[in-house]
Amino acid sequence: MQPITDTKLYAAHLEELQRRYDSALESANLEAVVIGAGQPAPIFMDDQHLPFKANPHLVQWVPLLKHPDSILCYRKGDMPDLVVFKPADFWFQNSPLPEFIKDAPLNVLTVSSGVELLEHVKKLSPRTAFIGEIREQEDSFGLKRINPQKLLDELHFGRAIKTPWEVECVRHANHLAIRGHLAAELCFNEGGSEYDIQLAFRTACRVTDEEMPYPAIVAINEHAAALHYQHLDREPGDNRSLLIDAGCAVNGYASDITRTYSDDPVFGLMIEAMHELQRELCIAAEPGADYRELHIAAHHSIAALLKEVAVIDMSPEEAVETTVSRSFFPHGLGHFLGLQVHDVGALLANAKGDEAPRPDNDPYLRLTRILEPGNVLTVEPGLYFIDMLLEKLREAPEGKHVNWGRVDELRTFGGIRIEDNLHITESGNENLTREAFAAVTAN
Secondary structure, three states: OOOOOOHHHHHHHHHHHHHHHHHHHHHOOOOEEEEEOOOOOEOOOOOOEOOOOOOHHHHHHOOOOOOOOOEEEEEOOOOOEEEEEOOOOOOOOOOOOOHHHOOOOOEEEEEOOHHHHHHHHHOOOOOEEEEOOOOOHHHHOOOOEEOOHHHHHHHHHHHOOOOHHHHHHHHHHHHHHHHHHHHHHHHHHOOOOHHHHHHHHHHHHOOOOOOOOOOOEEEEHHHHHOOOOOOOOOOOOOOOOEEEEEOOEEOOEEOOEEEEEOOOHHHHHHHHHHHHHHHHHHHHOOOOOEHHHHHHHHHHHHHHHHHHOOOEOOOHHHHHHOOOHHHHOOOOOOOEOOOOOOOOOOOEOOOOOOEOOOOOOOOOOOOOOEOOOOOEEEEOOEEEOOHHHHHHHHHOHHHHHEOHHHHHHHHOOOEEEOEEEEEEOOOOEEEHHHHHHHHHHHO
């Protein structure tokens, strides 16, 4: 897909942000807000810095991904001021601004010193809040209201409803990432190592490590049992299975996609079964659905699969009730997706900050809301053979219902996870990931 150039869509996005901020500022008894891009964090006792990650609250307004120390100032009812920090510097090259913002309803100013930034902030009302990370006292420009919770709760609750601009960014991020997933699958089938596969993904997407929204998980064989496996074996080995969890970002908005591959007859059929149950869960993700209930439904489906492949000899209902299923599926079904991979507002019941509680026995579920049109989220059921969880289960009374010989046969494959990104619509949802797979493979 081509880069997003629809300036009308972006202008409508900014208009919606102004409406949301006007409401949140009014609720918090504030007149204005300053949003700081942030600064690169220094490495301890070194003259280098960690990779810069811009404040997502600012990126929602303008995708300034490589402009540390810049700020956005918004006064209730006014056009936002984007103050871009461009220091006079011969060590590094200043990054260009995104082309599409030049005709946007923004006042864009450029400054080259902290004094100029401070002078701009001083023009604002005393009832101005600062949103951003504070490392030094001067980072907040003397503002006293720093990250006020009441303001953040309303903004975060509303951020769960993506504007059409935001949805298109995630859609593009899916299309970009699919190129990498197809290249990764090919590399795996040709006997590549984890390092080779990760490199194939990044090369196909033409992205650096720093530009990826999260570190790619490239797990061959038993490594797939570590949910966020972080290493990359350099040397090729006996490739029995691959779990790859990797995404891309467009204008700061992430995709988050997982696929599992194997040509083993038994494990391959399990992967196909996981695809089928995952598709059924995706269909059920519609307006009015309680995501907590979808999570419980996922446990029942995975327990049924465990029984079908003779891993357990108890009913799916018993496996869920006794928490046996959680030894094989220990994480949540999914999460909101957007400016942050695990996007904010997913546990909020309302704009006041009240929480929608997680179900009993599910402390890792990252989304507990009733789904609404505009939500963008993941659906990612998993089935794993994790030694530490299986050993606890073996010692429990319910362990007698597990076929441990079968477990040992499957343990060498690590696990399965299938993850798609959905956009909830008025009538159901769009599966952004499967649509992207179909479009990219068709070309």
